[in-house]
Amino acid sequence: MNTSPLPTTWPTRRLEAVIFDWAGTLVDFGSLAPTQIFVEAFATFGITLTLAQARGPMGLSKRDHIRTLLEEPSIRAQWQQRFDATPGEQDIDALYQRFMPMQIQKVGDYSQPIPGAVETLAWLRAQGMKIGSCSGYPRQVLDVLLPLAAARGIAPDHVVAGDELPAGGRPGPYMALANVLALKIGDVRACVKVDDTTPGIEEGRNAGMWCVGISLAGNEVGLTEEALGRLPPAEVDALRAAAAQRLYAAGAHVVIDSIADLPRALQEIAQRGGEPSAQ
Template sequence: MTQNLHPAAVSAAARSSSTANLAPLQAVIFDWAGTLVDFGSLAPTQIFVEAFATFGITITLAQARGPMGLSKWDHIHQLLQDPSIARQWQAQFGSAPEDKDVDAIYARFMPMQIAKVGEFSAPIAGAVELLQWLRAQGLKVGSCSGYPREVLNQLLPQALAAGIAPDHVVAGDELAAGGRPGPFMALANVLALGITDVRACVKVDDTVPGIVEGRNAGMWTVGLSLSGNEVGYSLAEYAKARAAEVDARVARAEAKLKAAGAHYVVRSVADLPAVLAQIATDMRQGKTPA
């Protein structure tokens, strides 16, 4: 099918919304993989499969995607709770998986992810133009990720070179309070950016834990279906997919993200200008994220 995710899409939306009144919104806080970069959220998914394989454990891409949005240690821990994966571990090592086993897989995962993340640093179409538009509207741009800081340190310079440069970045392993689905990374952005009201923030994410994070932080939430983990196409797969198949996958993703509490769900960040204008209108009418 024809690729619709093109910078021109957000440019047109931005032009049509150039005089939009976004007050009283103050900030938009983005996830990274599947949201700003890495269409389909492919980098972490494939590495989980490869890391488990080094221990003789077979997991599918669908299983690897299941806990996406959590910090990577928590993600691995959650995968080991899957009955089929736990049975494999029991058969392979003679005991049920424990925290020390999560540590071992995490130690194997990290260098593999660091080595590969740069290959998946391309901005999602429209993301660069969207960040420029947000700043032109006077909004601040925050971000957070399930990626550990070591991985982000590899990703950020390449993303910056491509035009993706949020005002603040929080990694999944650097807050003592923990990561998603808790509100802590989103709230760390609030503090760093000097936001005066969490209800004036919008959290944008392609995963269930990321949406729950935003809701727990008291923010508006926008889920992304097509570009992210829930649909999981690579750009090549998307270009070849039949429209009916795409629509079916998107519908399932939208339902899942809405069930998690997303106030709005759109296909990608290219669709955000109109949604942000609607949220601002809602706020001026006295509506709140709650």
Template sequence: MTTATLSRPAAETPNQESVSLAPLQAVIFDWAGTLVDFGSLAPTQIFVEAFACFDITITLAQARGPMGLSKWDHIHQLLQEPAIGQQWQARFGRAPTREDVDAVYARFMPMQIAKVGEFSAPIDGAPQVLAWLRARGLKIGSCTGYPREVLAQLLPAAAAAGIAPDHVVAGDDLSAGGRPGPFMALANVLALGVGDVRACVKVDDTVPGIEEGRRAGMWCVGLTLSGNEVGYSPQEYAQAPADEVEARIARADVKLRQAGAHHVIRSVKDLASVLHTIAADMRAGRMPG
């Protein structure tokens, strides 16, 4: 798939450029599948490989299921799936325990740290969108299910490519926990000095990420094509039949709206027009709740 160079975020017209985004104050982004890593591939494949170290076979579709949770919680959720839990029972003679989650996580972490830099390429249009937001005075937050150790590898590579939010919260930063709770989103509100959670927009490609934003009282925008719910690699997307692509997008759209997304778009480069709509709704007295 070729990468287009954008002079402004897609779907914005010259007339929109002069329209204020007030009273919006901040946009809080997810990372994989939202700002970087088209298809959210980095964590997905590593889950498969980490479980294989224990002679447990999981599919990419199974690995994608709990995406958006912190990685420890993600592994815990996978081990609760009957098909995976039964494999564990057959292999080890007992149901999986918290210590087993720790063991899989311990295998997962070094593999993820080693691989995440390979998946740090920005999603088409993401650097331009961040620059566009800054030019309009909006603050840029972010949060992720990645642990801080993984972010230590991802952030420098992403920053070199133009992806550098004002604040980043990792999946293991907060004692209160991660998604689908509101804590990481609200930590961004505090760090950025945002005066009203209703003036924030959460942008995410996963169900737990949308639920996080709704629980934090924010506007929520779901992403389909670039993210986990559609799940194409760039190469797969380039070769996929158009009707298959549209079917996957439609299923993802429904799922993200059911999770509470106020708007659903294909990728971050389509964000500008949605932000104008949200800002206009707020000026008319409509709020995300």
């Protein structure tokens, strides 16, 4: 991944704020914490999920994530066979209640900043930019994660949890726009949404923002930094290309390997003409 020095100059277009996702974007290289817990929570009900299935709806609020998994035909068929009934709202509630304490217990194990995150946030502040964030994590989970991340240098100016807005979560624009309100940004076109999931990119586009996708460090590849480093370069290139294709299809304006590359991406956006919705 790109480890070039942070730029010291800024083009003419002034960007005012960056709104980040959390797992796979700021912390938790590979977005492993939520994925593994979904597998383990479903297993307690006798339902087998692959990691790829668990990753599929990543970026949604966790309750919506569970709902979407239960709509997947093979998972739905397992549930029907085991319980002799199709899954309903009470089953979503039961899975969510099982998931929550498991996620709260484990999220701290995945609070390590992604390499380059601390330096990039410091660079953004040096440019006078505001830093927002939002997550599919419920507030109870973020209440555990946030102080651990802050102690390691990751402390955005504002945080919105996936379960605290009446309007709902991704791919709707609501969490991104809640950051705009809290940060007092006058123009959504001066904001950049950074996310490693397709619903997160769709959220930013629906909010009228520029969008930067994260490929190698995020959910779309889903590997630890160590596992990624053991792969042959050609395989890494293939994973990068496949992830970028999905993120561009969701509406990303730029796709980068990780948050370490964000200053370069912001300079590219700042040099572009036109508006986010037209590109």
